[in-house]
Amino acid sequence: MNRFPVRKVAVLGAGVMGAQIAAHLVNVKVPVLLFDLAAKEGPKNGVVSKAVDGLKKLKPSPLGVADDAVLIGQANYDEHLEQLRECDLVIEAIAERMDWKLDLYKKIAPFVAPHAILASNTSGLSITKLSEALPEALKPRFCGIHFFNPPRYMYLVELIGTPSTDARILDDLESFVTSALGKGVVRAKDTPNFIANRVGIAGMLSTMREVEKFGLTYDVVDDLTGKKMGRASSGTFRTADIVGLDTMAHVIKTLQDTLSAETDPFYPSFATPEVLKVLLEKGNLGQKTKAGFYRKVGREVYRFELESGDYVPAGEKGDEVYARMLQRPPAERLKLLRESKGAQGQFLWAILRNSFHYAAVHLSTIAETARDVDFALRWGFGMKQGPFEAWQEAGWLQVAQWIQEDIAAGKALSNAPLPEWVFKGPVAEAGGVHTPEGSFNPTTGKFEPRRLLPVHARQLFPENVSGTKAASFKTAGTTVHEDDGIRLWTLDDEVLIASIKSKMHAISPEVAEGLQQGIELAEQKYQGLVIWSGDDPFSVGADLQALMPAFIAVGVSAIDDAEQFLQQTMLRMRYANVPVIAAIRGMALGGGCEIAVHASKRVAAMESYIGLVEVGVGLVPGAGGLTYIARRAAEQQARTTHKDLLPFLTEGFTAAAMAKVGTSALESRKLGYLLDDDVIVPNKDELLYVAIEEAKAMFTAGWRPPHRRQFAVAGRNGKATIQGQLVNMRDGGFISQHDFHIASLIANVLTGGDVDGGTLVTEEYLMALERKAFCELVTHPKTQDRIMAMLSTGKPLRN
Template sequence: MNKDQDEHAAVQAAAAKAGPGRFLVKKVAVLGAGVMGAQIAAHLVNVKVPVVLFDLPAKEGPKNGIVTKAVENLKKLKPSPLGVAEDAALIQQANYEEHMGLLGECDLVIEAIAERMDWKLDLYQKIAPHVAKHAIVASNTSGLSITKLSEALPEAIQPRFCGIHFFNPPRYMYLVELIATPTTNPEILDQLETFVTSGLGKGVVRAKDTPNFIANRVGIAGMLGTMREVEKFGLTFDVVDDLTGKKLGRASSGTFRTADVVGLDTMAHVIKTLQDTLSADTDPFYGSFGTPEVLKKLLALGNLGQKTKAGFYRKAGRDILRFELESESYVPAGQKADEVYGRMLKKPAGERLKLLRNATGPQGQFLWSILRNSFHYAAVHLATIAETARDVDQAMRWGFGMKQGPFELWQEAGWLQVAQWIQEDIAAGKALSKAPLPKWVFEGPVADAGGVHTEQGSFNPTTGKFQPRRVLPVYDRQLFPELLRGEGGARFETAGTTLHEDRNIRLWTLDHQVLIASLKTKMHTISPEVCEGLQQAVELAEKEYQGLVVWSGDEPFSAGADLESTLPAFIAVGVAAIEDAEGFMQQTMLRLRYAGVPVVSAIRGLALGGGCELGLYSAKRVVAMESYIGLVEVGVGLVPGAGGLTYIARRAAENAAASTDKDLLKFLTEGFTAAAMAKVGTSALESRKLGYVLESDVIVPNKDELLYVALQQARSLYDAGYRAPHKRMFPVAGRSAKATIMGQLVNLRDGGFASAHDFHIATLIANVVTGGDVDANTLVTEEYLMTLERQAFCALVQHPKTQERILGMLSTGKPVRN
């Protein structure tokens, strides 16, 4: 190592002594530019971590050719691994022949090459001399033995080696499994967990070093068991996906669509790992791990799922087809489950499971069977794959999109009663395995407590005790982490001191320094009552607090104005009721903007329409990485009416004032286009490009740290002597700029790219953002532009085409194109 590397290592060593939260990751190396490696690198770029992506030298052309191709491919993938596509350029490209010296600059090395033990071991021997003395080395294997991999490394690196299993796609999947070896330094694992949690925004579960770890072990075994039950009950893939999706509290893609998304080759590989590394002696469910015939056939046909545009399903034009094994062809899909089972699945857990167990139809029997199998498998394997039941349930929530993990549902339905039903099915030969449920299910602390999750912690079968969550400083940043059913911990709905609460909003505080406003309406929509609550919050914060944070505990931040609640008033009173509601909403936004204390919006998930405007009129935004922000009113035939267009005009003036180029139209175009096309930023980073998140705002990788950071920001602004911005007039682009925009709109309409009604709406938007019928650079107030907004909004509410769009959205949830 050179002098700089030695100094860096010394700094890291000193930081490590100070505690696990002080491990500083200045650069990461990712080894392997395949699907996972390239996407891990992309996510590192998203969270501002410099990354070097390595692969083999290309045999022809530039030596970095393999990596270059992988990086270019990142820009084409959907959903996008990158927050903004151009950030692909931030991934440093390298190959093992020319750039091994770069490893010495990296604090974390993640190996993500193909799942071949011999290839991985060979690579470890090559990189070992170049790895920095302080660096953590981790393998992203999905199931190979971490301990065996570590044995290929020098003894000096072994304490700094572990498994780090990202789920695909790494940007979007919350779960990361960390796996220690017998020689892994516990402090190293704490440091890595801290970085992955706060730096990468992930939920960490520590798994034991067993085949496929926790989520894939339980999840893939569950999918294989499901496929066996499908064959047994003769159900079609589309019916099964309807039953095993949202209705069952799982990912909306169900079973077979999920397999297509994951990739049937990837699934087959995970299955093979189970087949190769387990046996009937080590896993009593081994008999159900055979590769299903339908999967064999699809693999033989090269139909690998979404990546090859054919798997269990194939799209033909607008039609969705499903594969039929008997004919080896695709037939029309779209069958739904019997409605009676949809109604059953809405019942309380205990009643639901009883109804399914006693069902006479094949769909009900199928549902009971797959739930029973999941409970049975998780209980039998808990002690070998995980430390506590919490790890299993969190892994299944975060890795497989389940609303509840298997132990949570079992516990909610009545622990001992369900256990008895499972044991009866085992005895009757109905289960996948003859293995009995473990003794701890029926006797001892779990039986006495009625489940594995308690106020004291979650059950550890090795110690026979309930174990609390792991304590690390990073978790102090998660004021209200996601809790499992039955688990102890603070819940935001009742935490802190309540100052005011009604059915629309709660005003409360945790520290008596910053006031928190939490919306309680459905989808956190903004009604006149919510506006009244927000104005009350500002008044209270100005009198007694250092700031106001708008945070509602869960997603979305806000789906926008509550159109449905204003319709009765519109029908009874007419457009005057709409004008009053819009005017009050605009007043609320200005009250937030000019509050005497800083208002911070903590945004997570959707912030659309009025929700976007609520963020825009705050002093600062703290935004979770996976947030989707935009002015989308055009979709229901309206224009932004709570200050969104006024914001676009004001920001254009502010940006022009800070530039040597004073042509307002240039600074207005992007904002106008975003509003007229209802563009939504598909990440906090993209929302920053659209102007809905500013450079001065804070983007937070971990959703559970949002409130902590927002409170810190509010206090910091107050401590820095926060003053609201001056109310000042600003120039608008005027009628000449409007004429230019209109010319472009006419071309779009006449070219068939916009309907007549879309053209009309865009014309109204152009009128507001340019300031109406005034000369260029005329000075206006926010109130003046808001009046134009209100007039446009109210005119559109009365338009038949807009009314079609509103009613269509309220009835179907989908936009109407007219």
Template sequence: MSQFNVRKVAVLGAGVMGAQIAAHLVNVKVPVVLFDLPAKEGDKNGIVRKAIDNLKKLKPAPLAVASDAELIEVANYDDDMKLLKGCDLIIEAIAERMDWKSDLYHKIAPFVNKNAILASNTSGLSITELSEALPEALRPRFCGIHFFNPPRYMCLVELIPTPTTQPDVLDKLESFVTTALGKGVVRAKDTPNFVANRIGTVGLLATMKEAEKFGLNFDVVDDLTGKRLGRASSGTFRTGDVVGLDTMAHVIKTLQDKLTPAADSFYDSFATPPVLAKLLELKNLGQKTGAGFYKKVGRDILRFDLASGDYVPAGAKGDEVYGRMLKRKAGERLKLLRDAEGPQGQFLWAILRDGFHYAAVHLADIAETARDVDQAMRWGFGMKQGPFELWQQAGWLDVAKMVQEDIDAGKALSKQPLPDWVFKGPVADAGGVHTEQGSWNPTSGQFEPRRQLPVYQRQLFPELLLGEGGPRFETAGKTLAETDAIRIWTLDDEVVIATLKTKMHIISPAAGEGLMQALDIAESGYQGLVVWPGEDPFSVGADLETMLKGFVAGGSDFVDSLEKELQDGIQRMRYAQVPVVAAIRGMALGGGCELAVHCARRVAIMESYIGLVEVGVGLVPGAGGLTYIARRAAENAANSTDKDLLHFLTEGFTAAAMAKVGTSALESRQLGYLQWSDVIVPNKDELLYVAISQAKALAQSGYRPPMKRLFPVAGRDGKATIQGQLVNMRDGGFISQHDFHIASLIAGVVTGGDVNPGTLVSEDYLLTLERRAFTSLLAHPKTQERMLGMLSTGKPVRN
């Protein structure tokens, strides 16, 4: 396969999806030009400019950094078609109208360069039918590309070929979407709603139908079908509000229009639910209109009641007995739900049974293998497990018999029996559809491995399905040392990897000792050390519970010694004789952030959330975070014609004092927690590969640790300036008295305390100030309230 070099992408259509696809391209630094119709009045690119302005207001934010909206090039179909010639990928994302898309294809065809790929972002229209509007020469380079909304955050992208699409085109596009955009790719067959929306929409309709049958309200259903069931926390109806009820209605209508009872025996269940029809009539389309299945009035959440046609109080929860059932092992769980006498248990079994039934009956129609279905539901619908994974985990033949018994008894949504391959042959013998050899393809009658594109060599430990063969990071490579807190290992005998095993990867005393052992091993003859979490998060910080218990048992002196040990360890990482690379995914908070910023380099996935958040538990950063802020301010000032240290210190101080967290790797770079030399990786599964490569590159370029040196601080004048601003915030009611006290301590450390402006200090001096501030706060009753509140509820206490 030749390399697909994407110099620029054109996105056609500045609607909700088109604009957000363009935004994500900007996030990953792919140049993009966004097209739409020329405005009838004023600026001819006014439609596109308005869409780009709207990107800055949307939540969740499509742009990792709002100001990057200016990087999206604007264009219209009248004046700018020549720009298409410089684009290697063209993504059409206009409204779901076959005639409109066909008309646009006729218009753009003469301007598509001879090597460019053209793809339609559609959620369900026939890709083959769309291709018929294209000239013969372009059809081999045309396919479907279905992003899920919102494109920045949703992992799934479905690629849909036509009979004339060149296989090499699919391979090139899959490679680009995977590594450059950071997505998980599923190849779908050209059938209505493809894979995820086909399974997901039928699941939604089944859920609504079964909820009506068992007399359950939206709020109860959402409580039962959210995290308790291993699905998106928003549940069923709340998810509909977020997606948009008009969008939901569209994908339902696609099933209604494109399928028949002969093609799909579940067709009778595809009718638009009465409650959805009523909400559409009222133009209550969900979150975008302020009302849908739910409506927020002040602080109250209301749910729509079809009988009265009005909104009534919401907030009901599922019966806890079913919550306990859902915590049981898979096989026991399903049997308990099936035998339950209450309507909530019967409902839960019914929707799971319906999901198993539909996925098995239509697997051959919509996807190549069972892997595609399970990955699509994980990545597109936020499920912890796809339907086949859960079925297999619960006992393949036992569940199959229960499902078939319900079908025979007329309890299922269709009378169609499960396929023969479910009960006999390789799947039955293997106990499921996912095996070490691959996943089941009912068309070929074989277990097929994953595609072996070169891009997947960068994924050392890809996300695996239950039962699927492949390397697991917990046991891969060669273990160099291991405790309950950490595994120290290597894949290639060149770079050491340290993976914390503590809950949320907290830096407990044992984890800290393990990191020092990892460094000892790395310095004994390896090229570098990579601190990689294996899975989210990177680290949520130091062990607060141990700190609090230590204070109770040994007082301030004991805590000071613990904190000194943590500081010394992190400083040792900074001055190690081999490069230490922090591989960040998910949250790097508090001590996790302090560990990361003191490494020689950071490699972070786009969705990394980095910050010093100790204020939330009534503390100050105490493991070197404030020292880092002061030192970086001095370094930045030294490299600027502006020598006023306070100008360079303000943002770092504010971020720490307000516990500000970068909501993306790009924003974390703006806050100073990532440097311009650090690497941002779009795909989480490529993180370790890139981090190891960075460690080797640093080592092979003659890496030497930084030399310790003195640096200037802002001193008492800088502290006084900051203190004046804090007084205004306190007196204005923006911060509490305890917040004021904590922020004042932070100001004292980052400015160097009671010294003259410009005084040269060492890191050790500032680290001592940090420890004093930290231990003094630990003795404060209000800080103890905050810490106990966080430990008991996981939420910050404001006092």
């Protein structure tokens, strides 16, 4: 596979976006130079240095590991333009001012390498107009690249070409952004605000107009337009606060300045809402100023009230009847909402109708196909479905008729009719814009398949839009065994895949049994076993709810048996005669973490959150997690000249006792849950491909499991040292008595119990101590209170 080699990237502009783009490049091991103006006072790189220091303080963190900020190269335009010649990709990310960008291009153009790509990170300025300042030789290598904020976490990147952009350049850049940066790429046409912001902000403005019309409060609207509607949990107004009301106002102004009633029939609805004007005048810009549509005071949340100009207590919810309507099948759902008499139901129908209407009218001018619009809204605005998907699932022609009736009745935002292709031709005949052949392109009048570049071959089950009937990992390949807990299957008859089927991929005795069966089958017929369940999370740990009936009926001996079986499963995995690969994405908590650390190798998506969190429910890790920490500490000490084991145990003890979770795969590596030779994959959709290839490579190289070795423990003196620190924490009020009791049990396991320091033990010995501690805590009233609180509320109880 030919690829565009990106050895170094320059990012121009150390503002909010530029600095965070640079941070993400560091996350994925791409060397980066961050440029800005030379400081007028002090060190010339002062502007960049301040921005880099600021990255360490941002939440959520732009960096996988805060210490990696030092890897961002610092430069200024006065002294370092020559260094641009070393860069294969230059991303300009200065403020959204056309004149400033054009001036910068004139300055840097002579220093851009002859092969390098120059891309402007802009949320809506014309890429073609920006290109006019460039020399003719550079124009074919120039395009727009629109990262969404925050760049590390937002999956969407829009690429925008100009009439002069070389098609190969866009392909090369898409390949790099997809595989190296881990993003989902959508190609947008060079129109104001491109796709996601054009449709998404129009939708937010539409929502605000309908809120005024129906007299609803912001908290009710956010309740209705969040998870209940299949959108981001923050709803509409909380999302605006997170994005920043000044940012939102800027995007709205771009629409106002670059469009007109002649070019966009919805133009009158782009007027800045009165409430947004008032909040901007007050300087209440949302989360960044701690006040916007909402303000938090202590634990209390208040919402802004336009009538009084002040904040009032928030927390109102939508009427439950509409929540139930939103759970109905798509066609029934829209019919019920359209025919409802209540304001909330009419509001929900109105904003859905408006989104369908707007997307259909503008599809031909903003995107190549309907798929691009749906992906852009999914990835950029956190929707489970894009507007065309939702419309198609509800019945294409029926919904189109309802929209047209509302347009005729003057209920819609615009009197522009739906395009003719909605009612006639291929779309009407197919019942929607998405088909197995592809998605509708109104310019060609055809259904077009997804663009396939060589890099996309690494995505075995890429995210897809509904209606395409794409192969699902749940039924793909050849099933070798399947039951309620697990599916064992293969794509190529060479590597076996184990997919956990339980809710949140929790580990029940049935799942453990399935994993053992998978190992046995893999040893007999395959080159390896990959544990991959298709979507987030990897696993949230042991299925406590499944264990409760046995505990109630039989008592603690049932828990002891179940834990022993889980421990045996972990050891079976560690000492399997074929490589066992844990393919991790999302959370790998508790038992999920224990599966990961006992696998032969781990392949983890960048956004993997790994940790032993049992303390949160009043327990200790019971399936080998503490044994792993003790063994790893002994192995680390053995590779040094240090005679004291305790320093090597400290970090692992702290992580388990405080239920620390790595906030990225990089931080999980620092905590010891990933090792240096484990693989971190930027793009979640490449995870299975890489895991399978790793299994094959390990098998081909002659994989043999590690020897079963005894290892040294810190013993009773080590335990006494740890407990002395715990006493200080308890007496200082930092931890509760029950926290102290749990942490003491963890210390007892990690140090090997009542033995001399340096005593050699087996994994089975420490696992027996784990089980004893686990079973003791299961019967403790305070632990039972924590378990019940977690099962009933989903939140930890501190008692």
